[in-house]
Amino acid sequence: MLPEEKEILVTRASMPSYEEFIEEIKPIWDTAWMTNMGEFHNRLNEGLKEYLKVSNLILFVNGHMALEMALQAMNLTGEVITTPFSFASTAHAIVRNNLTPVFCDIKEDDYTIDADKIEELITDRTAAIVPVHVYGAVCDVEKIEAIARKYHLKVIYDAAHAFGEEVNGRGVGTFGDASMFSFHATKVFNTIEGGAVAFHDPSLEILLNYLKNFGITGKESVEYIGGNAKMNEFQAAMGLCNLRHVDENIEKRKKAAEEYRSRLSGVPGIRLMDEKPGVRYNYAYFPVAFEGFTLTRNQVYDLLAQHHIFARKYFYPLIPDFDCYKEQFAGARVPVARKAAENVLTLPLYGELLVEEADRICDIILNAGRRESL
Numbered sequence: 147m148l149p150e151e152k153e154i155l156v157t158r159a160s161m162p163s164y165e166e167f168i169e170e171i172k173p174i175w176d177t178a179w180m181t182n183m184g185e186f187h188n189r190l191n192e193g194l195k196e197y198l199k200v201s202n203l204i205l206f207v208n209g210h211m212a213l214e215m216a217l218q219a220m221n222l223t224g225e226v227i228t229t230p231f232s233f234a235s236t237a238h239a240i241v242r243n244n245l246t247p248v249f250c251d252i253k254e255d256d257y258t259i260d261a262d263k264i265e266e267l268i269t270d271r272t273a274a275i276v277p278v279h280v281y282g283a284v285c286d287v288e289k290i291e292a293i294a295r296k297y298h299l300k301v302i303y304d305a306a307h308a309f310g311e312e313v314n315g316r317g318v319g320t321f322g323d324a325s326m327f328s329f330h331a332t333k334v335f336n337t338i339e340g341g342a343v344a345f346h347d348p349s350l351e352i353l354l355n356y357l358k359n360f361g362i363t364g365k366e367s368v369e370y371i372g373g374n375a376k377m378n379e380f381q382a383a384m385g386l387c388n389l390r391h392v393d394e395n396i397e398k399r400k401k402a403a404e405e406y407r408s409r410l411s412g413v414p415g416i417r418l419m420d421e422k423p424g425v426r427y428n429y430a431y432f433p434v435a436f437e438g439f440t441l442t443r444n445q446v447y448d449l450l451a452q453h454h455i456f457a458r459k460y461f462y463p464l465i466p467d468f469d470c471y472k473e474q475f476a477g478a479r480v481p482v483a484r485k486a487a488e489n490v491l492t493l494p495l496y497g498e499l500l501v502e503e504a505d506r507i508c509d510i511i512l513n514a515g516r517r518e519s520l
């Protein structure tokens with residue numbers, strides 16, 4: 147392969163140096179304490195509370211279980227209004243809690259739930275809203291809060307994409323009743339696999355801790371039907387290492403994202419996600435909508451793949467169109483989300499992506515666009 151033909155995947159996990167990680171995990175051989183809320187787990191929990199600017203936080207084995215158990219802790223029944231434009235986890239967490247998802251359409255400018263369309267979906271069975279800060283775009287948190295207050299609904303954010311983001315200096319995890327963060331290898335900050343729930347009501351702490359450990363409440367008592375969702379010490383050690391480098395990593399992502407933005411903004415038929423003032427973004431993803439461009443989204447995807455560049459049709463298909471849901475939900479009226487699922491491509495973006503690589507990706511897209519339009 148020519149150097150310029152180096153394979154580029156949509157993301158690449160950030161890792162500390164081998165030496166840094168080995169040094170970090172050495173003490174585990176002295177204590178032989180590998181899981182069950184050990185020292186590393188507790189240090190990471192404190193470190194993340196500070197970094198995320200939240201007062202209450204509990205670590206989990208992964209983001210999905212964090213979301214499932216956050217919903218379980220709210221003790222809900224009935225319907226949950228959510229977005230169809232997300233990763234499978236969001237809807238699965240709702241359904242696996244015996245709740246019924248009700249899909250609300252999204253906004254064209256940043257792909258988050260359209261808060262103006264939530265109220266018309268509320269029934270006397272509605273218990274909660276589960277919005278997603280998709281691609282790191284912050285939801286309309288104020289409107290959502292007003293609706294939740296008016297109808298006495300819980301709000302649990304899927305903040306899997308929003309690690310470290312702030313709105314006017316306030317941690318994104320402080321909005322709503324709870325927020326789930328994912329620390330999966332592909333996310334901005336990782337603990338290999340991992341996740342956390344940030345929450346508003348401090349009394350939830352005890353319950354969430356029980357739920358992630360089988361609902362065991364004492365040596366001879368089990369009071370809740372919990373599961374096993376504890377973060378182990380090796381995961382936490384990876385997190386402690388990665389936390390030292392996350393700001394630098396976000397800075398590097400920002401450089402690549404800014405390169406994409408400067409090359410692609412204003413190109414006819416290409417629409418970039420809106421950035422709002424006052425938000426500290428983490429540059430988790432770079433979604434591009436091809437709407438009336440000389441190539442369709444699928445053509446751009448194929449073209450990049452020919453150059454060994456693997457972008458992603460993230461999120462296609464739409465959740466209500468999944469095989470496991472389509473019988474029940476394919477009729478959901480979510481035209482904006484459907485259009486996004488057809489038109490959006492997320493371009494490769496990670497800390498080690500070079501500005502020159504971002505540039506080459508733009509060259510390929512823009513040159514093909516020009517050729518086709520001749």
Ligand SMILES: *Cc1c(COP(=O)(O)O)cnc(C)c1O
Binds near residue numbers: 210233236340341
């Ligand atoms: C990654 C992700 C999850 C699940 O997190 P895991 O840590 O992989 O379990 C949930 N929702 C969204 C939107 C995600 O991207």
